[in-house]
Amino acid sequence: MKVSVVIPAYNAERTIAQAVSQSLAQARESLEVEVIVVDDGSDDDTAKFAEAAGAKVIRQENAGPAAARNQGWKSATGQVICFTDSDCVPTAGWLENLLAGFTDGQVGAVAGSYEIANPSSWLAQWVHQEIVERHKRMPPFVRAFGSYNVAIPRYVLQATGGFDPEYRQASGEDNDLAYKIIKKDWRIAFRPQAKVAHYHPERVWQYLQEQYRHGFWRAKLYQDHPGMIRGDDYTRLRDRLEPFFVLGILAFAIFAVFGIMGSSWPLMILLGAYMFIHLSWPISWWLGEGRIGAFPFAGVTFLRGFARTAGLCMGIFRRGFKKSS
Numbered sequence: 001m002k003v004s005v006v007i008p009a010y011n012a013e014r015t016i017a018q019a020v021s022q023s024l025a026q027a028r029e030s031l032e033v034e035v036i037v038v039d040d041g042s043d044d045d046t047a048k049f050a051e052a053a054g055a056k057v058i059r060q061e062n063a064g065p066a067a068a069r070n071q072g073w074k075s076a077t078g079q080v081i082c083f084t085d086s087d088c089v090p091t092a093g094w095l096e097n098l099l100a101g102f103t104d105g106q107v108g109a110v111a112g113s114y115e116i117a118n119p120s121s122w123l124a125q126w127v128h129q130e131i132v133e134r135h136k137r138m139p140p141f142v143r144a145f146g147s148y149n150v151a152i153p154r155y156v157l158q159a160t161g162g163f164d165p166e167y168r169q170a171s172g173e174d175n176d177l178a179y180k181i182i183k184k185d186w187r188i189a190f191r192p193q194a195k196v197a198h199y200h201p202e203r204v205w206q207y208l209q210e211q212y213r214h215g216f217w218r219a220k221l222y223q224d225h226p227g228m229i230r231g232d233d234y235t236r237l238r239d240r241l242e243p244f245f246v247l248g249i250l251a252f253a254i255f256a257v258f259g260i261m262g263s264s265w266p267l268m269i270l271l272g273a274y275m276f277i278h279l280s281w282p283i284s285w286w287l288g289e290g291r292i293g294a295f296p297f298a299g300v301t302f303l304r305g306f307a308r309t310a311g312l313c314m315g316i317f318r319r320g321f322k323k324s325s
Contacts, residue, residue, distance in 0.1 A: 002032040003095055003151075005082045006072030008065040010040040012086035013049050015199060019086055020053035026095040033095065036076055037086075038068035046086070066163035066173035069147065073157050081157060085148045085170075088196040089117055097194035098151040108156045108186025109178070111145030112194030123207060124200035126297035133281060134234055135192055142190045143182055144232035147174035149196045152181075159184060164224075171210075172217035175232065179225045204300055208307040215311025219319050238277050245274040246309040278302045 005023040009016050020035050027033040037050040041062030050057050058071055065085075073081040082098060084090060094112065101110030113135050116128040147163075160180040167173035178188060201207040222229050231240060248270050255261035278301045282294035 001030065001080075001099075002034070002078040003080050003082055003099070004073070004076030004078030005033060005035045005084060005095075006069055006076060007035065007037045007050075007055070007084055007086055008040055008068035008072065009037050009042065009046045009050065009086035010062065010065075010068075011042045011044045012046045013042075013044045015087045015089075016046050017049045017053040018089050019084065020050055020055045022090045023084065024054050026090060026093075028096070031095065031099075032078075034076065034078060036072045038072045040065065040068045063165060064168035064173075065147070065170045066167045067165035069173075070162045070165060073152075073154070073162060076154075078154070080151050080153050082151045083147045083149075084196050085198070087117075087199040088148050089198075091115055091195045091197060094149075094194050094196060095151075097191050098149075101151070101189035101191045101194070102153075103189070106185075106187050107189050108181045108184070109145060109150055109152045110189045110191055110194070111142065111151075112149035112190075112196065113192040114149070115195045115197035117197035117199045118202065121200070121202040122293075123204060123297075123300065124202055126294060126300070127200045127207065128198075129285070129294070130281065130297075130301075134236070135190075138190050138192075138233050140190060141187045142233040143188065143228070144175050144178045144234050145188055145190075147177075148198060149194065150174070156181060156184075156186060166220070167217060169213050169217065171214045172221040175221055175228075176224060178232070179228055204303075207300065208303055211304045211307040212311035215308035215313075216315040216318075218308075218312050219315025223319060238280075241277075242305045243309045243312055245270060245277070246305050247313075249274060274305070275302065278305070 007019055023035045024033055035055040037055040037057050039047045039057055039059045047057045047059060058075055060071055069083060082095060098110045098112055101107060114131050116124060118124045160177060163173045164176050181188060201210060252267035252270060256264055256267055278298045282298045285291040285294040
């Protein structure tokens with residue numbers, strides 16, 4: 001069997017060789033592997049390092065990872081296309097574990113999970129720990145996947161059209177494709193034993209910028225798939241309530257500043273509830289595992305809610321303005 005691994009890359013010279021070499025290392029006697037790197041308009045030596053590591057490189061003008069993945073799978077020769085990212089390092093048995101998830105013809109995609117590639121970073125450790133906790137709660141068949149670790153047969157990509165290139169940044173395009181797969185009555189299997197090690201963010205500001213971007217593209221995602229606002233196995237109730245808490249806090253704060261609201265109690269109650277939501281995981285880690293170091297991460301997720309909400313509001317504004325014009 002032949003499998004194609006597609007990796008979109010933009011200015012990824014630091015990690016691309018490792019991603020390519022560990023993808024090629026998945027090959028076995030019964031498993032042929034080709035790796036296609038789509039250089040999305042990089043201005044560094046991404047293409048050079050990818051070629052040196054053994055990948056076939058396709059170059060395109062910068063159009064975003066969704067368009068790059070489409071270029072990759074359309075040029076691939078494998079029956080199954082596996083997607084990962086340029087900052088991910090496949091672990092041993094990655095492809096075999098993904099392929100084992102295709103148990104019948106109803107499975108249209110198989111998604112995997114994360115390891116951590118930079119455990120020395122405090123922020124990366126806790127970002128990863130939160131993902132681990134979310135993945136522990138995911139069922140065998142899910143309604144969403146991450147394009148950092150998923151296998152999709154070519155005929156499914158052809159039937160759905162692949163990734164939506166309107167997503168110019170890395171956010172939402174994988175959920176969009178997952179929702180399209182489900183709408184065509186295929187199932188998405190979740191195989192947590194199929195892992196890639198990811199370089200998680202190490203700086204808080206970088207992380208918050210990423211979360212703003214996620215919020216921004218959620219506006220398009222939910223406009224295209226309104227039925228998924230209720231959640232998709234990875235997204236939790238607290239994620240869906242978060243914008244209402246943030247907007248409520250900001251509204252009551254403005255009322256208080258301008259003297260519109262006679263009492264500060266509504267603001268304090270809403271702020272307290274929002275803080276409790278973000279303390280829930282650190283408290284459980286502390287009580288269950290004695291990991292008191294998780295508490296500062298609650299401050300990061302507190303700020304994350306404001307970043308996501310700001311992105312979502314800007315996305316709604318931009319899309320509404322675009323639609324009206």
